[in-house]
């Protein structure tokens with residue numbers, strides 16, 4: 301992975317709808333094809349810390365399409381650490397492309413029922429998992445811990461102060477928290493959640509914000525397209541048109557819904573005319589393998 305590959309790219313003038321000064325994209329997706337976007341930032345201090353503490357193995361969690369799981373598998377491999385993945389559901393099912401890749405990077409996969417998986421943050425259950433797997437360094441789902449949030453803060457250093465608004469897609473909220481804690485409060489931070497009722501994350505986010513940083517942010521959950529991982533033809537068409545005019549591939553789970561939401565917000569005159577908006581391309585393109593035949597661009601690795 302190579303953080304120096306990140307660039308800021310302006311969208312085609314048409315996408316501004318004549319409503320704002322600029323809409324640019326911070327291309328974190330260019331860091332690495334697998335350890336892409338925000339996942340690298342959330343993992344790097346976790347892996348450094350694990351090594352520093354003398355661990356040889358990390359253990360983490362994810363679903364069968366998880367960007368985090370495959371990024372953790374690839375990054376651990378590069379750090380010379382063994383990796384164990386606890387996978388939700390999928391028992392007896394065929395391996396998805398994501399899980400196949402996890403295996404290729406040497407991650408040992410263990411499948412648990414949805415019920416068992418739901419205990420992933422329960423201290424007693426984690427204790428039993430730690431014992432069972434020889435006390436690996438445990439990284440929560442989505443890299444949602446202190447090291448993950450600190451890593452996400454590093455993304456803020458790539459954002460020039462000339463932007464009035466920064467927009468990011470929100471899953472666990474870890475990236476959003478790091479950004480809000482590290483960006484000047486004068487920059488408005490907008491989070492777009494790709495799941496139903498995503499605003500439940502507001503509490504979780506507020507808990508981790510430093511007091512003097514807990515302002516000028518807002519979450520939206522209107523653009524979920526039926527729920528997490530769900531999509532329709534309208535969204536696919538949006539992704540294809542977006543690629544044709546900007547040459548930027550979006551992913552089907554997170555960044556496509558964010559950009560769709562932003563284009564609606566522009567239509568609704570949400571932004572002041574002086575706005576300069578920076579959208580964060582948080583990566584996730586490996587997740588497009590399930591819709592590869594419906595996209596005009598190739599994004600699966």
Ligand SMILES: *Cc1c(COP(=O)(O)O)cnc(C)c1O
Pocket residue numbers: 337338339367368442469470471472473474475476551554555582583584585
């Ligand atoms: C994981 C992911 C997110 C969500 O990040 P959080 O830090 O969990 O909120 C956003 N975009 C992409 C592409 C992702 O893979």
